[in-house]
Each structure stands twice: as structure tokens, then as C-alpha cells.
Amino acid sequence: xxxxxxxxxxxxxxxxxxxxxxxxxxxxxxxxxxxxxxxxxxxxxxxxxxxxxxx
Numbered sequence: 001x002x003x004x005x006x007x008x009x010x011x012x013x014x015x016x017x018x019x020x021x022x023x024x025x026x027x028x029x030x031x032x033x034x035x036x037x038x039x040x041x042x043x044x045x046x047x048x049x050x051x052x053x054x055x
Contacts, residue, residue, distance in 0.1 A: 034054065038053070
């Protein structure tokens with residue numbers, strides 16, 4: 001309960017902070033268009049297929 005009270009005092013709301021990396025800086029950032037197109041064409045995307053395709 002203390003953490004919730006601290007969060008409310010610091011931010012004014014109880015919504016949790018965003019976690020993880022910021023957008024656009026991940027490992028696949030350079031291939032985002034390719035991955036989006038591939039998943040749109042065939043939603044059954046396997047990691048090993050992706051690794052082979054972008055290598």
C-alpha cells in the first residue's frame with residue numbers, strides 16, 4: 001500500500017510507469033517494415049524463420 005501512496009503523491013495518479021525500452025530502438029527496428037509486411041501476409045511468423053530471413 002505504501003508504494004501506491006508514493007506513486008499517487010509523486011505523479012498524482014495510480015497508473016504504473018511505462019516499462020521496457022523506448023519505442024524505435026529495438027533489435028528489429030531496422031527491419032520493422034519487413035516484419036510488419038510479413039506478418040500481414042502470413043500471421044504464422046516463427047522466430048527461426050525471421051532470423052533466417054533478415055540475416
